[in-house]
Every structure is written in C-alpha cells, then in structure tokens.
Amino acid sequence: MPFSTAIAALKSRFGAKLSTAVADRQAHGRDEAGHDGMPPDAVLRVGSTDEVAEAVRMCAAYKMPIIPFGAGTSLEGHICAPKGGLSIDLSGMNRIIELNEGDQDVRVEAGVTRQALNAYLRDKGLFFPVDPGSECTLGGMAATRASGTNAVRYGTMREQVLSLKVVTALGDVIETGTRARKSAAGLDLTHLFIGSEGTLGIITELSLKLHGIPEKLAAGVCRFPSLRAATDTVMATIQMGLPVSRIELLDELSVRAVNTYAKMNHPETPTLFLEFGGTSATVDEQIAIFTDLALSLGGSDIEFADTQEEMNRMWHARHQLYYATRAMGPGKKIVTTDVCVPMSRLGDCMLETRADFEASPLFASMLGHVGDGNFHTIMLADPTSRVEMSVLERLNERMVRRAIAMGGTCTGEHGIGIGKRDFLQWEKGPATTLMRQVKMALDPLGIMNPGKMLPDEDLPGA
Amino acid sequence: MPFSTAIAALKSRFGAKLSTAVADRQAHGRDEAGHDGMPPDAVLRVGSTDEVAEAVRMCAAYKMPIIPFGAGTSLEGHICAPKGGLSIDLSGMNRIIELNEGDQDVRVEAGVTRQALNAYLRDKGLFFPVDPGSECTLGGMAATRASGTNAVRYGTMREQVLSLKVVTALGDVIETGTRARKSAAGLDLTHLFIGSEGTLGIITELSLKLHGIPEKLAAGVCRFPSLRAATDTVMATIQMGLPVSRIELLDELSVRAVNTYAKMNHPETPTLFLEFGGTSATVDEQIAIFTDLALSLGGSDIEFADTQEEMNRMWHARHQLYYATRAMGPGKKIVTTDVCVPMSRLGDCMLETRADFEASPLFASMLGHVGDGNFHTIMLADPTSRVEMSVLERLNERMVRRAIAMGGTCTGEHGIGIGKRDFLQWEKGPATTLMRQVKMALDPLGIMNPGKMLPDEDLPGA
Numbered sequence: 001m002p003f004s005t006a007i008a009a010l011k012s013r014f015g016a017k018l019s020t021a022v023a024d025r026q027a028h029g030r031d032e033a034g035h036d037g038m039p040p041d042a043v044l045r046v047g048s049t050d051e052v053a054e055a056v057r058m059c060a061a062y063k064m065p066i067i068p069f070g071a072g073t074s075l076e077g078h079i080c081a082p083k084g085g086l087s088i089d090l091s092g093m094n095r096i097i098e099l100n101e102g103d104q105d106v107r108v109e110a111g112v113t114r115q116a117l118n119a120y121l122r123d124k125g126l127f128f129p130v131d132p133g134s135e136c137t138l139g140g141m142a143a144t145r146a147s148g149t150n151a152v153r154y155g156t157m158r159e160q161v162l163s164l165k166v167v168t169a170l171g172d173v174i175e176t177g178t179r180a181r182k183s184a185a186g187l188d189l190t191h192l193f194i195g196s197e198g199t200l201g202i203i204t205e206l207s208l209k210l211h212g213i214p215e216k217l218a219a220g221v222c223r224f225p226s227l228r229a230a231t232d233t234v235m236a237t238i239q240m241g242l243p244v245s246r247i248e249l250l251d252e253l254s255v256r257a258v259n260t261y262a263k264m265n266h267p268e269t270p271t272l273f274l275e276f277g278g279t280s281a282t283v284d285e286q287i288a289i290f291t292d293l294a295l296s297l298g299g300s301d302i303e304f305a306d307t308q309e310e311m312n313r314m315w316h317a318r319h320q321l322y323y324a325t326r327a328m329g330p331g332k333k334i335v336t337t338d339v340c341v342p343m344s345r346l347g348d349c350m351l352e353t354r355a356d357f358e359a360s361p362l363f364a365s366m367l368g369h370v371g372d373g374n375f376h377t378i379m380l381a382d383p384t385s386r387v388e389m390s391v392l393e394r395l396n397e398r399m400v401r402r403a404i405a406m407g408g409t410c411t412g413e414h415g416i417g418i419g420k421r422d423f424l425q426w427e428k429g430p431a432t433t434l435m436r437q438v439k440m441a442l443d444p445l446g447i448m449n450p451g452k453m454l455p456d457e458d459l460p461g462a
Numbered sequence: 463m464p465f466s467t468a469i470a471a472l473k474s475r476f477g478a479k480l481s482t483a484v485a486d487r488q489a490h491g492r493d494e495a496g497h498d499g500m501p502p503d504a505v506l507r508v509g510s511t512d513e514v515a516e517a518v519r520m521c522a523a524y525k526m527p528i529i530p531f532g533a534g535t536s537l538e539g540h541i542c543a544p545k546g547g548l549s550i551d552l553s554g555m556n557r558i559i560e561l562n563e564g565d566q567d568v569r570v571e572a573g574v575t576r577q578a579l580n581a582y583l584r585d586k587g588l589f590f591p592v593d594p595g596s597e598c599t600l601g602g603m604a605a606t607r608a609s610g611t612n613a614v615r616y617g618t619m620r621e622q623v624l625s626l627k628v629v630t631a632l633g634d635v636i637e638t639g640t641r642a643r644k645s646a647a648g649l650d651l652t653h654l655f656i657g658s659e660g661t662l663g664i665i666t667e668l669s670l671k672l673h674g675i676p677e678k679l680a681a682g683v684c685r686f687p688s689l690r691a692a693t694d695t696v697m698a699t700i701q702m703g704l705p706v707s708r709i710e711l712l713d714e715l716s717v718r719a720v721n722t723y724a725k726m727n728h729p730e731t732p733t734l735f736l737e738f739g740g741t742s743a744t745v746d747e748q749i750a751i752f753t754d755l756a757l758s759l760g761g762s763d764i765e766f767a768d769t770q771e772e773m774n775r776m777w778h779a780r781h782q783l784y785y786a787t788r789a790m791g792p793g794k795k796i797v798t799t800d801v802c803v804p805m806s807r808l809g810d811c812m813l814e815t816r817a818d819f820e821a822s823p824l825f826a827s828m829l830g831h832v833g834d835g836n837f838h839t840i841m842l843a844d845p846t847s848r849v850e851m852s853v854l855e856r857l858n859e860r861m862v863r864r865a866i867a868m869g870g871t872c873t874g875e876h877g878i879g880i881g882k883r884d885f886l887q888w889e890k891g892p893a894t895t896l897m898r899q900v901k902m903a904l905d906p907l908g909i910m911n912p913g914k915m916l917p918d919e920d921l922p923g924a
Binding site for chain 1: 743802
C-alpha cells in the first residue's frame with residue numbers, strides 16, 4: 001500500500017477512529033453522482049479541530065493526500081481520491097456550539113447538517129436558508145459554495161457565512177473572520193475558503209447568518225403552455241425586483257419524474273414552484289403582482305398549497321427531484337450538470353439546450369433555480385453504450401460552452417471537482433494561473449484534495 | 463532620485479501622461495484623512511487597461527513600487543507612497559462601458575465615480591447603492607471594500623461586485639468572474655481582490671449589480687433622550703428584521719457639526735436618520751412598526767422630510783459629516799476610525815467608547831451605519847501637542863481592542879492601509895500568515911502598494 005507507513009502512524013495515534021476497511025474506503029470514494037472507483041487508502045473519523053490539525057500534520061510529514069469528507073453528497077467527484085490518501089470524515093463533528101439569537105447568527109461544527117441545524121432552530125423563529133437538494137453538512141456546503149432554492153432571496157453560502165475556522169495545509173488553525181456583519185480588515189480569507197473544494201485547507205467550524213422565519217409563507221405552482229412562457233415570466237419577475245422567496249422551474253420531464261416518484265399528479269407541462277414570504281400584507285401584494293404577470297404571459301393562476309403539510313410535501317418533492325429522475329432509468333448512468341447565465345439570457349440558454357436534448361436519444365430533463373439564472377439538466381445514459389456516453393458528454397460540453405458564450409458560468413452551484421476542470425479553464429482563462437499561485441502558496445506540498453478543480457500539471461504532488 | 467531610470471523609461475513611453483511635478487506628487491500622496499508627506503516619485507495618468515498593464519510590466523522590470531490611485535478619498539493612508547514609486551491614477555478611466563438593464567448590471571471603468579454612475583442611471587429607474595461619504599471612484603471602492611449608509615439593506619462592495627478586470631502584479635490581465643449572479647467555478651478571485659487595497663493588483667474595470675429605485679422612499683429623523691435609547695431602538699429594529707433602507711445614528715456632537723456646517727437646526731440630541739423604501743404599502747407598514755418601537759423605547763415620532771429636495775438635503779448633510787466635523791476644529795488633526803461589532807454589542811461598545819471620550823480632553827464625536835453594527839468616531843487633536851496626540855492614539859487603540867473583544871472587527875469599512883496594520887494582527891492573529899502567503903504568491907516582487915495592510919517584514923521588497 002503506497003502510504004502504509006503513514007497509515008500505521010495514524011493508526012497508532014487514532015486507534016479505532018482510523019479505518020482501512022474496504023467498505024468504509026469505498027463508501028468514502030463514491031459521491032452522489034456515482035463518481036466511483038477512487039477510494040482513499042484510509043478513513044479517519046475526527047471529533048475535534050485539534051484532531052484534524054494533528055492528522056494534517058502527520059499527513060504532511062508523509063506527503064499523503066487529504067480528502068475532506070462531510071456527507072458525501074457532492075456531485076463532481078470532490079470526495080474521490082484519485083491519488084489515494086486519507087479521507088478525513090467530519091460528520092462526527094456535529095455540535096451546535098453557540099446560538100446568538102440577538103445577532104441572528106450561530107456557530108456550528110462542520111459536520112452539522114442543514115437539516116439538523118434547522119430542526120434545532122425551529123422553535124426559535126429562525127432558520128438557515130441555504131438548501132441544496134440533499135442531506136449535506138454545512139462544512140461541505142461552504143467548501144463547495146452550495147446554493148439551493150432559497151438563493152434568489154437569501155443568496156448562497158457565499159452570502160451566509162460570517163467566519164470559518166480552518167485547519168491549513170500545514171496543520172495550523174486559523175479563524176478567517178469575526179461575527180461582525182461587515183469588515184474591511186485585510187484579505188478576504190472567508191471567501192477564499194468558501195468554494196475552495198478542500199484544496200486549500202479543512203473547514204472545521206462555521207459562523208453562519210440566520211434569518212427570521214417570515215410571518216407568512218405561501219407556496220404554490222403555476223403552469224405554462226411552453227418553456228418560453230415560463231422563462232419569460234421568471235425573467236419579468238426578477239427584472240421587476242419582486243422579492244419572491246423561491247421560484248423553481250420544472251420542465252415536463254421533471255414534472256413526470258416528480259409525479260412518478262412522489263405519487264403526485266401534476267399536469268406534465270412546464271411548471272413553476274413558487275414561494276412568497278413576508279408580512280401578510282407584503283405576501284398578498286407579491287402574489288397579486290406575480291399573478292397578473294404570469295397570466296399576461298400565458299401562465300395559469302397559482303394553485304396554492306392549502307396546508308403547511310402540503311407545502312412541505314411540495315418542497316420535499318422538489319428537493320427529491322435528483323433521486324426521482326434517477327429512478328426514471330434504473331441501471332443508467334446519471335449525469336447532472338448546472339450552468340448559470342445572466343437573467344436576460346436564461347430563456348435562450350434553456351431553449352437552445354432543450355433543442356439539443358430533443359435531437360438526442362437520451363432522457364434529459366431540465367429544472368432549476370431559475371430566479372438566479374441557474375438551471376440544471378439531469379441526463380441518463382447507458383454506461384455500457386459508447387454511443388450514449390459520448391452523446392452525453394457532447395451535450396454537457398455544448399451546454400457549458402453556450403452558457404459561457406452568453407456571459408455565464410460553467411457551474412452555478414455544483415462546483416468543479418474532477419468533472420469540470422477543463423470547463424474552468426475555458427471560462428476563466430488566465431485567471432486560473434492566479435488560482436494555481438494561491439493553491440501553491442497555501443498548500444506547498446500539494447496534499448489538499450489533489451486532482452480537483454485545477455489541472456494537475458505545475459502543482460506540487462502532481 | 464531612487465527610480466530615475468525607471469521614470470525616464472516611463473516618460474519616454476507615456477510622455478505627458480507621466481508627471482513628476484511636485485504639486486502632482488504631493489496631491490497623490492495625501493489622502494482625505496491627511497496622511498501626508500509620503501508622495502510618490504511620479505504620477506501616471508492612464509487611459510486604458512493596456513496602459514496599466516504596460517506600466518506595471520515596466521515597474522516590475524525596475525522593481526519600482528506601484529500605488530493605484532482613484533480619487534484619493536481613502537482614510538487610512540492607502541494612497542501614500544512610503545517607499546516611493548509610481549502612483550497610477552485611474553481617474554481618467556471613466557467610461558461607462560455597458561449597461562444591461564434586463565440583468566440590472568453595468569460594466570464600468572475603475573475611474574467612474576459613484577455619483578457619475580448614479581447620474582447616468584437616474585432616468586433608467588436603477589441605482590447603485592454603495593455610498594461612502596465622499597466622491598470616490600468605483601475601482602477604489604472595490605479595492606477598499608467600501609460601504610456606506612445603504613449597506614444595512616444592500617450590503618457593501620463585497621455584495622455588489624459581479625466581476626473585476628485586474629492587471630496582476632506581473633502585468634497580466636485577468637477577469638475574475640462573469641455576469642452570472644452566482645457561480646461555483648473555482649477560487650473566488652473576485653472577493654480576493656475586493657478589499658485587497660491595491661496590494662495584489664490593479665482593478666481596471668468592474669461589473670456591478672444595480673437595483674431598481676423603490677416605488678416609494680420616505681426619510682426622516684427620530685430623536686432620543688440618550689445614546690442608549692437610540693442604540694436599543696436600532697438593535698430592536700434589526701433584530702426584528704425590519705428592512706429599513708438606511709438607519710444612521712448621530713450623537714449630540716455630530717448633530718451640532720451638521721447644524722453648523724449645513725445651516726440646519728436639529729435639536730442636539732442623539733438622532734437617527736432613517737429611510738424606508740419599497741412599495742407604498744410596505745413603506746407604510748415599515749414606518750408604523752418602527753414608530754411603535756421607537757416610541758416604546760423613548761424615541762420621538764419620525765419627523766419626515768416633506769419633499770425630495772429636503773430628503774436630498776438631509777442625506778447630503780449626513781454624507782458631509784466628516785467635513786462638517788473637521789470644520790469644528792480648524793488647524794486640528796482629524797482622525798476618523800471605525801469599528802464594527804455584532805448587533806447585540808453595539809450599545810455596549812458605543813457607550814463604553816463614549817465614556818472614554820468624556821474622560822478625555824478631546825473633541826470626539828460618534829456616528830455610524832449602526833444597522834450593521836458599524837460606527838465611526840471623529841476625533842480632533844492639536845498636532846503640536848504631544849499630550850493630545852497620545853490621548854488620541856490611546857482612545858483609538860482602546861476602541862479597537864474593545865470591538866475585537868466583543869467579537870467585532872478593527873474596521874468595518876475604512877480598511878487597514880498604513881494606520882491599522884497592528885490592529886489587523888490583533889484581530890486576525892495567525893490568519894495574517896495566510897494573507898502574507900497569498901501576497902507573496904501574487905506579488906513576488908513586492909511592488910504592489912508596499913507598506914500597506916501587512917507588516918513589512920518577510921515581504922519581498924521590504
């Protein structure tokens with residue numbers, strides 16, 4: 001085994017917290033999108049920042065790669081171990097350290113999930129808004145700059161993190177910020193680590209902004225005769241500055257997947273899942289404005305969820321869409337990818353992508369956090385068919401090129417990982433040189449999640 | 463002259479755009495706070511990104527320091543030249559390149575001022591919200607992570623910049639982002655350059671978010687019998703999530719300064735300058751909620767500005783407060799400093815700071831963007847009195863230590879520059895090591911605004 005000396009030293013220090021069992025290693029090398037076959041050499045289940053720091057220092061001494069692991073729900077191979085090494089599993093660091101109700105902020109360990117945090121907050125009238133479609137850890141969400149259905153109103157992890165505790169690649173412990181809401185003090189290390197995908201250090205604690213649960217929430221669906229009518233409505237809604245809480249678009253195929261998976265019976269036509277929040281008066285005003293707009297562009301009246309339970313069921317169904325679509329093609333390889341474009345180009349980008357899909361033999365659905373200009377596709381292909389796999393790859397590449405050409409980005413929220421490293425080069429060009437310089441400066445040994453985000457060449461440890 | 467060869471080369475390339483006139487050099491070495499006596503060796507007035515890149519490459523060849531210059535309105539010595547070098551003046555790069563109304567974003571050159579941008583936008587129903595109290599350039603505002611009275615509602619430059627064009631320390635040109643509203647593509651170089659104070663590269667263009675001018679705006683003042691009553695009201699307002707557009711606190715001395723300077727006659731008591739924005743219904747609702755709250759905590763009814771003109775006059779007076787206070791002590795040295803603390807500590811921090819001031823012989827007023835937990839002090843001292851100057855320094859240090867101890871930051875919006883380098887160490891501790899590593903990676907020659915933000919030792923060029 002390549003790192004046997006390192007693993008023996010870790011075993012002697014950490015005992016049963018270190019596992020080299022095959023099942024453990026495989027489970028830590030396989031992500032939600034099925035990137036597979038790249039297990040780490042060992043898994044360490046840590047309980048504290050000090051343990052993380054000690055493990056990092058030991059790995060550094062042996063130049064052993066480190067892959068931070070939260071819930072394993074990322075989609076671009078972030079947690080795979082293409083160069084072997086140690087998976088540091090932070091899911092056991094799941095304490096809520098300090099709630100400051102007066103400041104609407106909370107301090108948590110990196111392994112706390114967004115669901116656990118919101119369950120803890122429920123009776124306090126507060127919530128944490130960022131909600132990717134899986135049960136994921138807040139540390140992992142910061143590391144991948146995660147987003148979700150609430151981003152149109154509340155922003156992404158980029159907007160919701162006040163400060164991070166980070167174990168650097170050399171095993172030092174730093175705090176990037178404070179609990180103050182703004183600061184002009186020095187380089188913005190908080191944002192440098194948000195979205196760094198474990199390539200610069202390991203996030204072990206987070207201070208997060210919280211928000212008051214709105215006095216009134218109303219959710220419902222609005223149906224459209226065409227994708228264009230739906231995207232036109234979204235664009236007009238955002239351009240007029242209407243502060244919707246959520247505005248999610250599902251195409252016909254996505255609605256079909258939801259219907260099948262969640263035993264619902266929505267008509268299979270492009271549909272917006274909507275939520276309005278605020279005081280009673282503002283919610284009523286928002287609904288009236290939106291309804292006028294949607295009707296004028298060919299949409300239906302909003303069909304409201306009547307009860308809290310029905311509302312929860314609706315959003316649960318939306319969050320399960322990835323799994324629902326996967327269920328449409330058992331045995332198929334599933335590839336989900338996301339791009340984000342300026343709002344004025346959303347309709348064009350989705351329509352052109354749809355035309356591409358219709359000309360292909362694959363099942364490929366579209367859905368998205370369209371209020372941000374962000375949409376996803378979920379494509380199914382037979383992994384044993386070279387033709388289908390190459391069609392899939394081509395569709396993916398064409399969508400990314402299209403988004404970049406429209407002034408957008410190759411990923412709104414899934415990240416780069418293994419899968420989009422070439423796309424990052426297409427999008428950022430010479431700016432990736434600076435990313436490499438920062439990476440080399442903060443991780444001189446090249447041990448932090450190697451093989452992710454940046455091309456291997458030039459990097460130490462490559 | 464230390465850089466005479468470099469300057470001769472620049473002169474031969476740039477001709478009349480390069481100035482070594484004493485008046486020019488002095489004007490470019492003196493900032494709004496009167497940091498003085500550190501003029502650059504020459505001033506280059508650039509007209510394009512290509513010119514900036516060429517100048518940077520020439521300076522790099524001669525290891526000549528570079529100090530980016532916008533409007534010269536920063537407050538912590540950012541534009542001084544303690545090691546000499548070339549001041550690159552971007553104020554001539556003042557084109558508005560592209561307005562995308564449908565996406566509510568705009569592309570500008572770095573020398574466009576916030577006032578010029580808003581004048582351009584006025585008849586389009588859009589505005590750019592970040593408003594420091596001076597006529598400053600948007601490039602300088604990004605470089606110093608500027609803020610202002612609208613930050614409580616719209617955030618700071620940190621939240622309003624979509625992407626930057628940057629000339630790196632090696633003279634390469636990069637674009638940090640796209641016009642997409644969110645992205646998970648790679649390391650966040652946009653935020654790395656926002657607030658980098660010219661120490662990593664030179665911002666030459668910006669893509670900025672814009673916002674619709676609210677349907678209704680209402681502004682007015684609310685008076686309080688004590689500073690505590692005012693801060694309690696601010697804390698309660700923010701904690702209940704009331705989306706005020708502006709909530710600015712002026713203490714008695716600040717009100718007196720405004721009265722004298724702007725020929726107004728506000729009663730000299732702690733006063734909130736307020737603005738509410740939104741639809742007619744939401745503004746009325748906000749005003750009703752705020753008024754109830756303020757009355758219950760000892761405040762007055764809101765005294766509204768009746769006309770747009772009166773509203774403009776009120777905010778103009780607020781923005782002139784720095785100059786107004788300076789006018790209270792002709793010939794005195796003026797030191798303005800700012801800290802930012804978690805909202806729940808705002809009252810304690812301001813009251814303890816006030817007690818310190820009252821025990822001192824100096825004129826020292828307090829004011830601030832209190833909705834963010836951010837407040838300023840403006841202190842006047844006789845520069846020829848060693849006693850007064852040392853009292854001033856001690857008051858400043860005690861305020862910063864107090865804010866940090868309360869979980870806050872040594873500067874909410876003014877930045878580090880020359881003046882707060884020790885404070886940055888107090889606040890960030892070992893995290894400054896990472897800042898140094900990033901600095902050395904991106905500016906290996908140490909030519910980008912040396913002597914600012916980070917301590918000199920260890921840095922190349924020191």
